[in-house]
Amino acid sequence: MDEIEMAAQHTEKHSDKLAVLIDADNAPASIATELLTEISRYGTASVRRAYGDWTTPNLKSWKDVLHKLAIQPMQQFSYTVGKNSTDSALIIDAMDVLHSGGLDGFCLVSSDSDFTRLAQRIRESGLKVYGFGEKKTPQPFIAACDKFVFIEILRTQQTPAAEGEPAHEKLQPMMRAAVDANARDNGWSALSSVGSFLVKNDPSFDPRNYGYQKLSELVRKQSYLEVKEVPATDGSANVHVYVRYKTKIKS
Template sequence: MAADKSERLAVLIDADNTQASIIEGLLSEIAKYGVASVRRIYGDWTSPMLKSWKEVLLEHSVQPMQQFGYTRGKNSTDSAMIIDAMDLLYTGNFDGFCIVSSDSDFTKLASRIRESGLTVYGFGEKKTPSPFVSACDKFIYTEVLRARSSENEAIARKSTTELKNDTRLVRLLRNAVDASSDESGWAHLATVGNTIAKQSPDFDPRNYGYGKLGELVSATRLFETEERLQGDGQSKSIYLRNRREAKKKS
């Protein structure tokens, strides 16, 4: 999915379900997709539980939205975020929303925003329920963002054997290459990436310890790769072909 970095985005953070340690990685990640025109974070700021968030809000220009917990066991933060999101949606001033939470209560909100033609980027921990993940156009796991801020939390790079044994990953890659390939079986890497994004919102090479899709694909050793010069005679593009298909043709 190609991102337009000029798009105006509304960033809404659920402080009750998000760790403050991701803030730098979060905002850097969001900058890949557009401009964070609105940055709001929701929680009960009288609670000592949010102390770590208070220490970073001013530095990163994130506006705290106070929401008292009137009833024990009920998360009033969710309701406040949903109401604000709909108000912002109706202004017509935004191209997309970034919903930062691991809570499945935002599944319907993500679906509703997408129905209005806007892009939804979700951010949450790997424990995030799959309905919320699937309701977003793209979903980024916050473990990746924490690893980016701390070398001690770097995600271990999976070996070729581990990648090949990951049946979901192998099926996803092969299906995307097949769907994007020409008659000779070759597929443009960028097209493969776009196909994967449509099929699996939470796919991210960084979840496997690789910075880019091309690096991950090469590590699987399941595909032939080829660099081709483009029409300008200077820039290059990478193409992939399933090794199994190549053997059949030969």
């Protein structure tokens, strides 16, 4: 490992057993493969289930990938037009899986705010909750998760946004709070601690939202930040990354 990245990602145990519950009515099948690849960063998808009315043609795209990715289809008929029976089925099943034990966390795949209370309930039981949905996902559901990933960043490689764009305007105060909260007496903050703070403060934070694969790449592109690398003292090839606000030079 050549640098220490976001603690929220690297401190997760890849052996954690996760239940992946997909609201197929509310999630595109086109990102199914990328979704499972992303989930593998946080643990092992021991339970893989997709919920919907599989008798309708609406879910044809999901049917094409279910067996390929070993995802179990969970049938739920739509008894009433305009009522989402899929949500209720997923929530009930999630509670059954939760109480059966043996899992370390859940991955809830939907952009629907109806799963906000479910995410809260799972976290109250001491398990991790990873949310996956589109950028239109309501903020309450995002906030209820330990980590939330926008599926748009899983589709294609993102290009870095210009620093003057709104996303970066929002980024600077977030970054300042994270750096200040973790700064040592000399002003330097460990990048791993900064990354952890950012995710705890905003579960949807991800450097890929800004067009960068790694947090270290993102901070190096911020003109107001200074970055340094310090070799590990244990004889390994590891490098510790630190960041701080640039010191203004008095004229």
